[in-house]
Amino acid sequence: MRRPIRIAVTGAAGSIASHLLFKIAAGEMFGKDQPVILQLIEIPQAMEVLLGLAMELEDCAFPLLHTITLHDNVEEGFNNVHYALLIGATPRRPGMERSDLLEKNAAIFAKQGKALNDFANRDVKALIVGNPANTNALVAARNAPKLSPSQFTTLTRLDQNRAVGLLANHTGVNPKDIDGVIIWGNHSTTQFPDLYQSTLYGRPAMPVIPMDWYTETYMPAVQRRGAAILDKRGVSSAPSAAQAIVDHMHDWALGTKPGQIVSMGIASDGSYGIAKGIYYSFPVRCDYGRYQIVQGIDLNEFQQSMLVATEAELLEERAGVDHLLPKDTEATH
Ligand code: NAD
Ligand code: LMR
Numbered sequence: 093m094r095r096p097i098r099i100a101v102t103g104a105a106g107s108i109a110s111h112l113l114f115k116i117a118a119g120e121m122f123g124k125d126q127p128v129i130l131q132l133i134e135i136p137q138a139m140e141v142l143l144g145l146a147m148e149l150e151d152c153a154f155p156l157l158h159t160i161t162l163h164d165n166v167e168e169g170f171n172n173v174h175y176a177l178l179i180g181a182t183p184r185r186p187g188m189e190r191s192d193l194l195e196k197n198a199a200i201f202a203k204q205g206k207a208l209n210d211f212a213n214r215d216v217k218a219l220i221v222g223n224p225a226n227t228n229a230l231v232a233a234r235n236a237p238k239l240s241p242s243q244f245t246t247l248t249r250l251d252q253n254r255a256v257g258l259l260a261n262h263t264g265v266n267p268k269d270i271d272g273v274i275i276w277g278n279h280s281t282t283q284f285p286d287l288y289q290s291t292l293y294g295r296p297a298m299p300v301i302p303m304d305w306y307t308e309t310y311m312p313a314v315q316r317r318g319a320a321i322l323d324k325r326g327v328s329s330a331p332s333a334a335q336a337i338v339d340h341m342h343d344w345a346l347g348t349k350p351g352q353i354v355s356m357g358i359a360s361d362g363s364y365g366i367a368k369g370i371y372y373s374f375p376v377r378c379d380y381g382r383y384q385i386v387q388g389i390d391l392n393e394f395q396q397s398m399l400v401a402t403e404a405e406l407l408e409e410r411a412g413v414d415h416l417l418p419k420d421t422e423a424t425h
Contacts, residue, residue, distance in 0.1 A: 103180025277402025287392025
């Protein structure tokens, strides 16, 4: 039997976590032979609810669930963790734009970056989900000078899954037979759902996709899916977000399938001309716990303009949190 790994989850009593924790404990994220210790973190007011959720986890008698610990502070909750899923944040309410959340949530992630730096395992892998996720990841990473920026990632797998799901629905092709769909940029309405590399049954998709449907129906549907769900449900997406978190962490930790491309928000290294340092969603492949940007994709003028537009939004977001970005990590992060 393997040694258990430690996984911290913030916002552990919230909507996403109430789906996610059961999937992790069932072995969907790290494999059916990997025991897990869940270090669950909430704000003090939510500790009673968290206790109830922990009781339900216990009542599932999951063989892989080694231990559950509950914490009302990140300093204890991040102690020695190998993985950190930073979900807790003030969620967007109907009518609110993501940018409204920027200032409010970035301060939370500065504190959490510091706590990861000081208390987590030195090889910790962190995923930032709380919105605005890309810029929160930047803030967390810049406040963790002892960790590499590559240890922080942000979730655009939900956008990728949405893009595949909507394409499958339109074409009648099973999602498993669709490959190469890429999300570039920010987890926001400026993201670029790119079908130019995508294939249906191994054959290029673009020749059979009408351009007006692509740009006027499909792209806005993917870009605005989060808001559409929020309008219908009154709360932001949770089961689908939990599934995307499982997919993201599974692939990061255990590797992507041969030839498979997935999208992850990661610190830009300047690839495709994107400003270094911002957390931008790129096409990647994962192996041995690392990810690498897929290089050499030829981008036409339209694609290039989409990449630049979403980069501009991230640069603007970065300017909005400049006071939370320590200057001494500017050169290294
Ligand atoms: P939720 O309101 O149901 O739960 C959030 C939980 O976080 C609450 O229980 C709250 O008490 C807790 N919390 C708040 N501040 C905290 C802190 N500082 N430390 C620990 N816990 C804290 O929200 P949710 O539906 O679970 O969504 C969580 C976040 O994920 C939101 O910011 C939402 O916008 C975002 N989200 C991102 C994606 C994505 O793809 N990146 C998708 C869906 C939702
Ligand atoms: C989503 O894409 O569903 C969420 O990011 C929406 C939100 O703002 O919580």
